Amino acid sequence: MMMTPHLSIELKQTELWLLAEKAIYWPAQRALLVADIHFGKAAAYRRLGQPVPKGTTQANLQRLDGLLEQYPSQRLIFLGDFLHAPESQTTATHEQLLAWRARNPQLEVILIRGNHDRRAGDPPVELGIRVVSEPLLLGPFALQHEPEPHPTHHVLAGHLHPAFRLHGRGRQRLRLPCFCIGERVSLLPAFGSFTGMMDIEADSAQRVYVTGQGGIWQVR
Template sequence: MIEVNGFNTSQATDASLTFVDVTLRDQRLRLLAGGGVYHRDRRSLFVADLHLGKDTTFRRHGLPVPKGSCEATLNRVAKMIDACEPAQLFFLGDMFHAKSSVSDEVDRAICAFRDRFSEIPMTLVRGNHDASFRKLPSRWAIDSCAENFIVDELRLCHHPVHCGDDKALALAGHLHPAFALGTVTERLGNLPCFWYTQGCLILPAIGEFTGTYRVRRQAADDRVWVVADETVLEIPNV
């Protein structure tokens, strides 16, 4: 049991990766401290908003951003793959910051990542930053599709959607959600979070230099899990 700012939560650890198991709309999910979601029945891993190459874009515009963020981001995904051993990987949009951001460094990092996990099928659900990628380079061996891709009763999106009375559960990204944790805000700032609202689970951004959107609960049954110090913590709706 872990206590943060007066809130208690149970958590589990597997292969040095902390997680919380939840069931949303009959879908058994594992929320990972790395920012991804593992579907326990489908053995699928979902991640969002890597924004690979954003550091390249920043440097091109004169901002002194160090190299290596692409490799660091992919290493975070690799850690989740090693922990969960998924049968499939889905990127829920904005895998890239822009087509012009795909430098030789980014290309090499993706190729190395793909070679390491060559046995795992990977699919990009295109987001707004991926719009120029109608087809990814064949050497990456990553399929792509438009959002609102339906897999059984999962609706895979980049932009969040409200499912309402629909039985499907939507998984999305785009917002880079974060939560201001009560009186410790000044010390911790906005913490990346998973946000479940109106039938849609919105994942935190995986990439660096992405910024955040502060979550404000929209309904009484909204749920929020923050990621802090490699721990996933559910914040009660009080």
């Protein structure tokens, strides 16, 4: 199997690129869609006395920069859960986010509030992020955090951190983040590098694309 950094699909007569780095690029809109980045999650856990790794915010920002360089974007849309918790609002996290924004001053950035955002609070005003409630209607899509069907638009959402289990020979198992493309609702994997995952059981009407080792491929 040939590994590829993105796959082009057609959804509602629209071309979308599913990226191995767990995001969607929408060429016609020159837009990058990212779900569940959970900035400051590790910092929140450390404030609770949990021994978790440092550097996750910088790692996520470096991955974002790589995608913005590879896929020319005028707009970056976060499908909820930008910040993880009130404890994520640390000076160090803010400084890293401000430095990232300074490197991308012309980029339009939109956040669709998710459940963690409502608790954590909006990002600092200095980041220049437009914060909106769901849904954000754009073309044929309703961009949301919660994967609830919309009456007129196909939903692109996050929230669930979907994963799919691949079964090999014997007891071999592999659990990978995935995109789940449905008839009315499609799910993006969590972009954040320090997030959990939830196994999904896709039905026959859904297409599943898993990501790993810098590649993406369809498994059903």
